[in-house]
Amino acid sequence: MTFYYLLLVFSFLVALLQCVIPLWGSFWQRVSWMQLAKSMAWIQFLLLAIVFFGLGLAFFNNDFSLLYVAQNSNSHLPWLYRVCAIWGGHEGSILLWVFMLSVWTVAVSLSSKKLTLPTLAQVIAVLGFISAGFLLFLITLSNPLMTTVQIIMEGRDLNPLLQDPGLVFHPPLLYMGYVGFSVTFAFAISALLQGRLDREWGRLVRPWTLSAWCFLTAGIISGSWWAYQVLGWGGWWFWDPVENASLLPWLTGTALIHALLTLEKKELLKTWVILLAILTFALSLLGTFIVRSGILVSVHAFAVDPWRGIFMLGLLTLIVGAALLLYAVRVQHFTVKPHVLPIFSKEALLVSNNILLSVAAFTILLGTLYPLVIEVLGLGKLSVGAPYFNRVFTPVACLVLFFVGLSYLVNGTQTKVMQLCTRSICLLAISIGTSVLLLIFFTHGLQWKVMLGLALALWIILNTLYVIWRSKKLGLRQILQTRGAMLLAHFGVAVSAIGIILSSTYSVQRDVRMTVGDSVQLGVYRFILQSVYDLQGPNYTGAEANLQLINATKTYLKPQLRYYPVSNIALSKPAIDIGLWRDLYVALAEPLNDNTWALRFYAKPFVRWIWMGAVLMLAGGLCSIVQIKSKK
Amino acid sequence: MTKQYLLTVRYFFPMMLLVLLLFFLWQGLQRDPLQLPSPLLNKPMPTFTLASVENSKKRLTANMFFGHVSLLVVWSSWCVNCLAEHAFLLNARKDSRLQIIGLNYRDRLLSARHWLSQYGNPYYKVIFDPKGLLGMNLGVSGVPESFLLDEKGIIRYKQIGPLNEFIWNTEIEPRLGG
Numbered sequence: 001m002t003f004y005y006l007l008l009v010f011s012f013l014v015a016l017l018q019c020v021i022p023l024w025g026s027f028w029q030r031v032s033w034m035q036l037a038k039s040m041a042w043i044q045f046l047l048l049a050i051v052f053f054g055l056g057l058a059f060f061n062n063d064f065s066l067l068y069v070a071q072n073s074n075s076h077l078p079w080l081y082r083v084c085a086i087w088g089g090h091e092g093s094i095l096l097w098v099f100m101l102s103v104w105t106v107a108v109s110l111s112s113k114k115l116t117l118p119t120l121a122q123v124i125a126v127l128g129f130i131s132a133g134f135l136l137f138l139i140t141l142s143n144p145l146m147t148t149v150q151i152i153m154e155g156r157d158l159n160p161l162l163q164d165p166g167l168v169f170h171p172p173l174l175y176m177g178y179v180g181f182s183v184t185f186a187f188a189i190s191a192l193l194q195g196r197l198d199r200e201w202g203r204l205v206r207p208w209t210l211s212a213w214c215f216l217t218a219g220i221i222s223g224s225w226w227a228y229q230v231l232g233w234g235g236w237w238f239w240d241p242v243e244n245a246s247l248l249p250w251l252t253g254t255a256l257i258h259a260l261l262t263l264e265k266k267e268l269l270k271t272w273v274i275l276l277a278i279l280t281f282a283l284s285l286l287g288t289f290i291v292r293s294g295i296l297v298s299v300h301a302f303a304v305d306p307w308r309g310i311f312m313l314g315l316l317t318l319i320v321g322a323a324l325l326l327y328a329v330r331v332q333h334f335t336v337k338p339h340v341l342p343i344f345s346k347e348a349l350l351v352s353n354n355i356l357l358s359v360a361a362f363t364i365l366l367g368t369l370y371p372l373v374i375e376v377l378g379l380g381k382l383s384v385g386a387p388y389f390n391r392v393f394t395p396v397a398c399l400v401l402f403f404v405g406l407s408y409l410v411n412g413t414q415t416k417v418m419q420l421c422t423r424s425i426c427l428l429a430i431s432i433g434t435s436v437l438l439l440i441f442f443t444h445g446l447q448w449k450v451m452l453g454l455a456l457a458l459w460i461i462l463n464t465l466y467v468i469w470r471s472k473k474l475g476l477r478q479i480l481q482t483r484g485a486m487l488l489a490h491f492g493v494a495v496s497a498i499g500i501i502l503s504s505t506y507s508v509q510r511d512v513r514m515t516v517g518d519s520v521q522l523g524v525y526r527f528i529l530q531s532v533y534d535l536q537g538p539n540y541t542g543a544e545a546n547l548q549l550i551n552a553t554k555t556y557l558k559p560q561l562r563y564y565p566v567s568n569i570a571l572s573k574p575a576i577d578i579g580l581w582r583d584l585y586v587a588l589a590e591p592l593n594d595n596t597w598a599l600r601f602y603a604k605p606f607v608r609w610i611w612m613g614a615v616l617m618l619a620g621g622l623c624s625i626v627q628i629k630s631k632k
Numbered sequence: 633m634t635k636q637y638l639l640t641v642r643y644f645f646p647m648m649l650l651v652l653l654l655f656f657l658w659q660g661l662q663r664d665p666l667q668l669p670s671p672l673l674n675k676p677m678p679t680f681t682l683a684s685v686e687n688s689k690k691r692l693t694a695n696m697f698f699g700h701v702s703l704l705v706v707w708s709s710w711c712v713n714c715l716a717e718h719a720f721l722l723n724a725r726k727d728s729r730l731q732i733i734g735l736n737y738r739d740r741l742l743s744a745r746h747w748l749s750q751y752g753n754p755y756y757k758v759i760f761d762p763k764g765l766l767g768m769n770l771g772v773s774g775v776p777e778s779f780l781l782d783e784k785g786i787i788r789y790k791q792i793g794p795l796n797e798f799i800w801n802t803e804i805e806p807r808l809g810g
Contacts, residue, residue, distance in 0.1 A: 156712070275646060282650075293661065309661045317654055324650055328643040369656065376659040565710055568738065568774060 001066060004054040005145045011047035012135035014040055018128030022121035026193075034121035038109040041124055044131065045102040052099050055092065055144055056083050064152040068092060068144045074157035074566055076539035080168065085158045087171045090292055090308070091144035096171065097288065098134045100179040101127060108183060114204060119190050126186035133315045141308050157539065157566035166226030174219030174246060178284040180212025181249060184256065185281035185323070188274045192326045195333035197274065202264035205277075207628050209260060213253045214621040220246050221614045228607075229576060236610060239389040244368045245287030248361050252280040255357035257621075262350045268341075270334045272354070278327060282320040283361070289316055290368075344417055349407050356400050363392045401456035401497055404490050408463040427466065431458035443506065453501040460494035485627055489620025496613025502606040510601045513592055519550075522601045525584060526550040527557070532597060540564045540571075545588050545597065549577060559588040559599070583607045671771065677704075677785045678769040685736050685744050685758035692759050697785035701730040701808065704779040705755070705795070706767060708739045709747035711775040717794035721754035724800070729808050730780075734758035737767045737775055780804060 018040035025033025055068075059082050064070040072089040073082050087096045105127045112120045138144070187205045191197045223246065228236040237243060256276045262268050293309035341348045367384045409423055435455035439446050464487055471479035480487075508523050519528040528548045535542040542562035549555040557575040564571065574587040582605045589598035672678075677694045684690045697704075705721065707714040725732055734755035736744045739762060748758070761767055770779065780789040780803075788807055791799060 271643075279646070289657070306661065313654070313657055313661060316657075317650075320650055321647070321654075324647040328647055331643055332640065369653075372660045373656050376656050568708070568711075 001054075001058070001145045001147050004051050005139070005143070007047050007051050007054075008135065008143075008145065009139050011044050011051070012132060012139055014044045014047065015128045015132035015135055018044060019125050019132055021125075022128075023125040026118040026121045026125075029118075031117065034117050037121045037124040038112070040128065041102070041105040041109045044128075045106045048095075048099045048102045051145075052086070052095060055086055055095065059083055059085055062155070064155050065147050066144075067146045067148045070148065070152045070155045072155070072158050074155040074539060076566075077155075077158060077163070078538055081158060081163050084167045085162075087175075088158045088162050088167065089144075091138070091142045091146075093171060093175070094134060094138055094142050094292070095144050097175055097179060098131055098138065100172070100175050101131050101134070101182060103176075104180055104183050105131070108186075108208075118194065119187075122190035122193055123183070123186040126189045127182060130182055130319060133319065137308075137311055137315065141311050154566075157564065160540070160562065160564040160567060160569045160571045161230065163539075164226060164230050166222060166230065170219060170222040170226055173215055173222055177212055177214075177216025177219045178246075178249065178287060180208070180215055181253060181277075181281040181284050183208045184212065184277045188277035189323060189326065191274060192330040195330055197263075197270050197334050199264050199267050202260045202273070203628075206257070206260045206264065207625050209253065209256055209277075210621050210625050210628075213250070213257060214618055214625070216246070216250050216253060217614060217618045217621065220250060221611055221618070224614075225611055229574065230571075236607065239367075239386045241368050242287075242291050244364050244389075245283075245290045248365055248368075249280050249283040249287060251357045251361040251364070252276060252283060255354045255361075256280055258350045258353050258357075262347055266339075266347055267337065268339060268347060269351070269354075270336060271331045274327060274331060276354075276358075278320070278323045282316075282323075283365075285316050285319060289313065344410055344420055346407070346410055349403060349410055352403055353400070353407075356396055356403065360393060360396045360400075363396070364389065367392070397497070398453065398456055401453075401460060401493070404493055405456070405459040405463045407490070408467045427462050428455075428459055431455045431462050434458050447505065450501055450505050453497065457494040457497040457501070460490060460497075464491050464494075481627070485620045485623035487620075488623055489617045492613040492616025492618075492620060494613070495609050495616055499606045499609030499611075499613060503604050503610065506605045507607075508601075508603045511589075511598065512601070513596055513598050515595045515597075520599075520601065522584075523603050525603060527586070527601065529597075529599075530556075532595075535560060535562070537562065539566065542570075543588065543591070543597075545586075545599070547575070547586055549584065557584070557586050559586045561588045561590070578608065580608060581605060672779075672787050673790065675787055677781060677787060678766065680759075680766045680769070682766060683760045685734070685741065685748070685760045688741065688760070692757060694785060696733065696757060697781050699783055701783055702781045702785075703730050703732045703804070704735055704781060705732060706735045706737050706770070706772050706775050706777045706779075708737050708775050709743040710739065713794050714776045715751065717776055717796065718751055718754070720795055720797065720800075722752050724795075725754045731756040735766060735770075736760050736762075737772065738762065738764045780807060 018037065021040070022034050022037035024030070025036070055066075057063075058066050058069050059073055060079060062069070062073065062075045062082070068089060068091050069085075072092070073085045077085070086092045105124060108123055108127070109120070115123070184205055187201070187208070191201055223243070224236045227238065256273070259269050259273045259276055263270065263273050289309075289312050293312055341351065367388050370384050405427075406424060409420055409427075432451070432455040435451050435458055436446065439451055439454065467479065467483070467487065468476065510520065510522050512520050514520060514529045516529055516531055519526060526549070528550060530546040530548055532543055532545045535544045540562040542560055544558050544560045547557045547559070549557060555577050557577055559575040560573040562571045562573060563569075570590075572587045572589060574585055576586075577584040582603055585602040585604060587600045589600055591597055677697050679694045681691050681693050684692050696702075703724075705717075721732060732755050734757070736758055739760075741760060741762070744758070744760070748755075759766065764772070770777075774792070776794050778791040778795055779787050780791075782788050789803055791803065795804075
C-alpha cells in the first residue's frame with residue numbers, strides 16, 4: 001500500500017505542476033509550457049486511476065490491514081457493495097471526488113480543438129489547483145491508504161443504510177455533477193484572467209455546464225429514489241442539510257444554463273454569468289464541506305476529526321475567495337453594451353427565471369445555515385424543518401411554473417403585447433377549468449392550493465401542446481430539432497410538479513399492529529398479513545412479512561426488518577408495489593410480541609411522476625448537449 | 633467620481649458575503665452539533681427487572697444503584713471496541729469509590745459468559761439485556777457507552793464510545809469527589 005500512497009503523493013506533485021507551469025506559460029506566452037498542460041492532466045488521471053483501482057482491489061480482497069477497508073467493509077458483504085464501499089466513508093469519497101476531477105480534466109483536454117491554447121492552459125491549471133488542494137488533504141489528513149499494525153480479522157462493516165444498489169450509482173453521479181461545475185468555474189477564471197468574455201465563450205462553456213447539470217440531476221434523482229425505498233420513512237425529499245446541499249448547485253446551475261443561453265444569443269449578462277459560474281461551484285464545494293465536515297446535523301453526517309473540517313474550510317476559502325477577489329478586480333474590464341430589455345421578450349423571461357432560481361437557492365441556503373447561525377450567536381439550538389422550506393419554496397416554484405409556461409408564447413425578441421395577453425389568458429382559463437374539473441371528478445372536493453398548482457402544471461403542458469400544434473405550419477421536425485430539448489425539459493418540470501402536488505396532498509398513511517391473518521384497509525386497498533418468517537441474509541438476520549394485496553392481480557408484498565449484528569443497526573426495508581397512478585408502500589416496523597407486528601402502510605398517488613418528470617428534465621439536458629454537438 | 637467608486641465597490645459584495653459565511657462556518661466547526669446533552673442527565677435510572685448474566689435465576693432491579701456511586705458500562709461480546717476499553721476497566725475495578733456494573737446489550741447468554749471468563753470480569757454485577765429494552769430506555773445508540781450514577785441512582789454523566797485514561801481523568805474523576 002506504500003506503493004499506492006507514493007503514487008498519491010506523486011499525483012499531488014503533478015497537480016501542482018499542472019497548476020503552475022501552464023499558468024506561467026500563459027503569462028509569459030511560452031507555447032511549450034502551455035502545451036504541457038494536456039500531458040500533465042493525463043499523467044494525473046492515470047496515477048489516480050491506479051490508486052483508485054488499488055483501493056478497489058483491497059476492498060475486493062478483504063485486505064483489513066488497511067484501516068479504511070476494516071472500517072467500511074466486512075468479508076460477509078456481497079462483492080459489489082464491498083467494491084462500492086470505496087466511497088462509503090470519508091477518505092474514499094474524497095478520493096472519488098479527486099478522481100472525478102481528473103476525469104473531467106482529461107475530458108477537457110480531449111475536446112480542446114476549439115479552445116485557444118492560453119484558455120486551455122488556464123482551464124487545466126485551475127483544475128490542477130483544485131486537485132492539488134484536495135490531494136494535499138488526502139495525503140495528510142484523510143489518507144484512505146493508512147495501514148494498521150494491529151491484526152484485524154474482520155471489518156466493521158459498511159453502514160447498513162448504504163448497502164443498497166443506490167450506493168453503486170448515487171455517489172458517483174452526484175460527485176460527477178458537483179465536480180463537473182469546476183470546469184465551468186475554470187472557464188470563468190480563465191475569462192477573468194484574460195479580461196475577455198464574448199458569445200464564443202458562452203458557446204464553449206454551455207455543453208460543459210449542461211453535462212455537469214445532467215450528472216447532478218441524475219445524482220439527485222437516484223438519491224431521492226434511494227431515500228424513498230430504503231429509509232422506510234415513505235418520503236422522497238426531507239429538506240435534510242445534505243439534500244439541500246445538492247439542490248443548491250442544481251438551482252444555480254439551472255440558472256446558469258439559461259443565463260449562458262442569453263449570453264450566447266445577445267451577449268448580455270456577462271458579469272452575472274461569471275458570478276453565477278463561481279457561485280455554482282462554490283455551492284458544490286460547500287455541499288462537499290457540509291457532508292464531509294459534520295458541521296450540521298444530518299442523516300448523512302458522521303463524526304469526523306475536527307482538523308479535517310478546518311482544512312476543508314481553508315480550501316473552500318482559498319478557492320472561492322481567490323475567485324471572488326479576481327472577480328471583483330477584473331470583471332470591470334469586460335466590455336458591456338448598454339442594452340434595454342423589452343418586458344415581453346425571451347431575454348426578459350430568462351432574466352426573471354434567473355432571479356427566481358437565485359431567490360430559491362438563497363432561501364434554501366438561509367434555511368440550511370440558520371440553525372448554525374443561531375447556535376454561533378448563542379441563541380440556542382433549533383432545527384429548521386420542512387414547514388419553513390415548503391412555505392418559502394412553494395411561492396417561488398409557482399412563479400417558476402408560470403414563467404416556464406409563458407416562455408413558449410413569447411417568441412423572438414419582441415412579441416405583440418395584445419396577442420400575448422389574449423393567448424395566455426385563454427390558456428390559463430382552460431388550465432384552471434381543467435384542473436377544477438379533474439379535482440372535482442376524482443376527489444369530490446376542491447382544495448384551492450392543489451387546484452392552483454395543478455392548473456400551473458397543466459398550463460405548461462397546454463403551452464407545450466400549443467407550440468407543437470402551431471408548428472404544423474413550420475414543420476414539427478424543425479421545431480423539435482431547435483426547441484425539442486427545451487420542450488422536453490419543461491414538460492418534465494410540469495410532470496414533476498403534478499407528482500409533487502398530488503402525492504403530498506393525497507397520500508394516505510396508516511400505522512397498524514397486525515397478527516398473522518389480520519387484514520387492513522387503506523383507502524380502496526385491502527391487505528392480508530399471510531405470514532411472518534425468519535430471514536437469513538449474508539451479513540444480517542431478520543424477519544420478512546408476507547402480505548397479500550386483495551385485488552385483481554393478487555400482488556404479494558414482502559417488507560423486511562433486518563438486523564445487522566456487526567454494526568448493531570436494525571433497518572426496515574419496505575416493500576413497494578409500483579404503479580403509474582399510485583405506489584403502495586409497506587414497512588415492517590417492529591415486533592410487539594411473538595406474533596404481533598407494527599406495520600406502516602402508505603398509498604401515494606402519482607409519486608412516480610416526480611421521478612418521471614426529473615428523468616424528462618435530464619433527457620432534455622442530454623438532448624440539448626446533442627443539439628449543440630450536432631450543430632457544429 | 634463617487635459614482636465610479638460605488639460601481640467598483642459593488643463587485644466586492646459577493647466577497648463580503650463569503651467572508652460572513654466563512655465566519656459562521658468557522659465558528660460552527662468549533663462546536664459539535666451531535667453533542668446534545670442526554671435527556672436522561674440528572675434524571676434517575678430507569679426502572680427495570682432483568683436477569684443477571686452470572687446467574688439467570690437472579691433478578692436485578694434499579695435498587696442496585698442506591699447507596700453507591702456506580703459506573704454502568706454497556707457492552708456486548710460481539711463489540712470489538714468493548715475489548716479496547718476492557719483492560720482499562722479491569723484496572724479501574726480497584727478503585728473503591730465506585731462500583732462498576734455491566735449492561736450486556738443485545739447478546740447471547742453463553743457468548744457473554746464465555747467472553748467474561750476469557751477476558752476477565754471487571755464488573756460487580758452484569759445485567760442481561762438480550763432484547764436491548766433497558767438499552768433503549770437509556771438511549772443507547774451503540775456500544776460501548778457508559779453512564780456515571782451518584783449514590784442516589786441519578787445519572788450524572790454519559791460517555792459515548794470506549795472509556796480511557798483521559799476521559800477518566802477529565803470527566804469521571806472530578807465527579808467522584810473526595
